[in-house]
Amino acid sequence: MSSNAITTTPLSSSDISELDHIELLFFAYRDFIADADRILEHLGFGRAHHRVLFFINRKPGLMVAELLDILGITKQSLARVLKQLIDTGYVLQVTGEQDRRQRLLFPTNSGRELIMTLSLPQSRRIKTALRNASPAQSTTITSFLQHMTNASQLEK
């Protein structure tokens, strides 16, 4: 048992390249996330705040329920960070006009400013990674990322 522990048992050769991709994806995302982490530290915010603010900025006026769907977390988890973002003036809640049960979410000016600051190093990283890519190659990469999501994998 321990005698053969050193033997590597390769997966079928066709899987090898996917293991490489798994590893690459891990490193890419880890380094990508770390860019913003350094900035968040100073503000007493975490990654959850970042994600919430990012999507509120992407889709100003979205409902709490929509945001929950996008993030894939529970309302209790969202509540904690959302409350902090509201209390600190980065996010604004507005009662829905047609449906007054809804609380539509908007970034404030500070919120937009913050999310831009957080996005900058990440944008730079992507820009650098795409520096030598042709438009066609950029499309290939975008398409790959899209196909990696559940939304795209469903319509296979």
Place this chain on the structure above:
Amino acid sequence: MSSNAITTTPLSSSDISELDHIELLFFAYRDFIADADRILEHLGFGRAHHRVLFFINRKPGLMVAELLDILGITKQSLARVLKQLIDTGYVLQVTGEQDRRQRLLFPTNSGRELIMTLSLPQSRRIKTALRNASPAQSTTITSFLQHMTNASQLEK
């Protein structure tokens, strides 16, 4: 202040596509990770266990210090999950031969079996995402992921 909250303040137009990529990367990684999460639940393990086992399987015989470098966490964080993986028979520690201070890490047979099970849905997802990609396009994607890591961004 609240009057212009609805106004979206776009970043410079050249940054728009990078925001799209940030969003895509979030969804891709989130769904990608979730594949294994469902399996881990049943075992009482978390993502940290997954990552540790993954890299021990990728590089059998690596030192604890190397693993810490790869994962980018502290030894105290690693200790907890590593101990569980050792206690449950998925990982084996072997004292280094040249340097007897080292504890070289190896996956056991069960460990290799488990990491294959965890990697399968992720491999399938990647395979599906690459289904219509030519070899050249595959290379483009691999190259992009590589360039997204700190290691590659440094040698710019």
Place this chain on the structure above:
DNA sequence: GAATTACGTCAATAGTGCTGACATATTCTG
């Protein structure tokens, strides 16, 4: 022999996710 290295461990804390339970408006429906 003393410093350094590789690793382990105890304790406290933070961030972020979860479930369950319950409350409050508001809207929809029979």
Place this chain on the structure above:
DNA sequence: CAGAATATGTCAGCACTATTGACGTAATTC
């Protein structure tokens, strides 16, 4: 109109994973 459904908020407790700081031990190096 009364009751069901919906959108949201909140309290309480727990799990997992990360952190820092401090200290210990064995092995190696100088």
